Amino acid sequence: MTSTQSTAPADLxxxxxxxxxxxxxxxxxxxxRTKGARVSVVTDYLRDKAEEVPGQVPGCRVVDSPEELIAAEDVDAxxxxxxxxxxxxxxxxxIEHGKPVLCEKPLAMNPEDAYAVVQAEQASGKALVSLGFMRRFDAGYADLKDAITSGELGQISIVNCKHRNAHTLPGFVDSMMVYDSAVHEIDAIHYFLEEPISAVQAVLPTPGPRADEGQHDPMLLLFRTASGIIVTDELYVNTASGYxxxxxxxxxxxxxxxxxxxGRVTTHLDGGRWGGSIxxxxxxxxxxAYDREVQAWVSAIxxxxxxxxxxxxxxxxxxxAAACEAAEQALTTTGFVEVTTAERP
Incomplete structure (x- = not known):
């Protein structure tokens, strides 16, 4: 009698x-918290920082450069x-090494460089690049996306977004409000509506008392999509109250x-207030959402x-990247700025 021995698939x-x-x-x-994967190699510009990881993750090693990590035989993704x-x-x-990659946003610092990544992936003949817009994996976002796609909400005319931070570090200028904050709503527009942004306008109210000198906080961005849907994005990055x-x-x-x-909602006796934690x-x-994103990436591989x-x-x-570039231009331009994009390969 012969016996077969099953071997569990190795972790990514x-x-x-x-x-x-x-x-x-x-x-x-x-x-x-991720099934089917383990961290095998790490690298960081600060070598001392990277050296801390193997003590927390048995079997992990440190290399000197991203290039060495990407080429390593003990790295699958x-x-x-x-x-x-x-x-x-x-x-x-x-892409050149044929390894799946999950890249935190941004893909690149400008549309030309981002398009170069698109072209490189196209030339490879393999879909390898996932981008870390984690909100797509938030339960609320997924539910809203499904409601739009199913037609439950009917014809969409307006989307209103709000993005608020408790505070920012010194030097957080208006362009960073676009590239670090509004970029998430920009991707949400593409995710929810499945059509590109065609134009963007910036409306700059009187800055709030906690805004840094020269910073327009709060700020309002107006986006128009290809079919004419209008999206508002209120950005307020120094609320002092939370995220x-x-x-x-x-x-x-x-x-x-x-x-x-x-979470828990409490009605207070001294004035009928209600509230929760932020x-x-x-x-x-x-x-x-981050947990779901990484697990989904590992499972897809x-x-x-x-x-x-x-x-x-x-x-x-x-x-x-193309929409962010237009939004940055809109900060110093009156009216809408058109978003220019190349043809999809």
């Missing part, structure tokens, strides 16, 4: 580039959490709002599809 070996705040979170996420200016070259290197993201979709058959979850920053607000169903792609990263 993930290399992490950049182990600062986001990268360190991802290392912990993969090591403790790469997660990029380095500063944005390095994303283009590191993502293209992953809030809300989205309201106005349709002919219904109006839906997400982002108002506050997270200090984006990490507790979207921790579940395991089943051969490479890119998860809801994930942003390199093309989404290019569209976001």
């Amino acid at each position: 070996r993930v290399g992490v580039i950049g182990v600062g705040q986001m990268g360190a979170d991802h290392v912990t996420r993969i090591s403790t 790469v997660l990029i959490a380095s500063p944005g200016r390095f994303h283009k070259d590191q993502t293209i290197a992953c 809030e993201v809300r989205t309201e979709v106005v349709g002919s058959a219904g109006i839906a709002t997400i982002g108002q979850d506050s 997270p200090e920053d984006f990490r507790p607000r979207f921790v579940d 395991a089943d051969g599809t490479m890119i998860a169903e809801r994930s942003a792609t390199a093309w989404d990263g290019y569209l976001a």
Whole structure:
């Protein structure tokens, strides 16, 4: 009598580039909450920072450069959490080595470089690039997306977005409000409506008392899509109260709002107030979305599809870069600024 021995599939070996705040979170996420994956190699500009990881993740090693990590034989897939200016070259290197990559936003610092990534992926003949717009994996976002796609809300005319932070670091100028904050709503527009942004206008109210000198905070961006849908994005990055993201979709058959979850609601006797807790920053607000995003990425690689169903792609990263460039121009321009995009390969 012969016996067969089943062997469990080996965990996906993930290399992490950049182990600062986001990268360190991802290392912990993969090591403790992601099925079917482990962190095998890490690298960081600050070698001492990278050296801390093997003590927390048995079997992990440190290399000197992103190039060495990407080429390593014990790396099956790469997660990029380095500063944005390095994303283009590191993502293209992953494509050239045939390795799936999850790159934190932005894909690149300008539309031309983002388009170069799109072209590199197209030339490879493989879909390898996932982009870290984690809101796509938030339960509220997924529910709202499904309601729009199913036609439950009817014809969509207006989308209202709000993006609020407790505070920003010194030097957080208006352009950073576009590239670091509004970029998430820009991708949400593409995700929800499945059509490109055609134009953007900036409306700059009187700055609030906590705005840095020269900073227009709060700020309002108006987006117009290809079919004429208008999207408002209220950005307020120094509220001193916490981190809030809300989205309201106005349709002919219904109006839906997400982002108002506050956990326990308490009615107080001294004035009839009600309220809940507001997270200090984006990490507790979207921790579940990050978990789902990374798990979906790992699972997609395991089943051969490479890119998860809801994930942003390199093309989404290019569209976001083009819209951000137009939004930056709108900060110093009267009226709408057209968004210019190349043809999709």
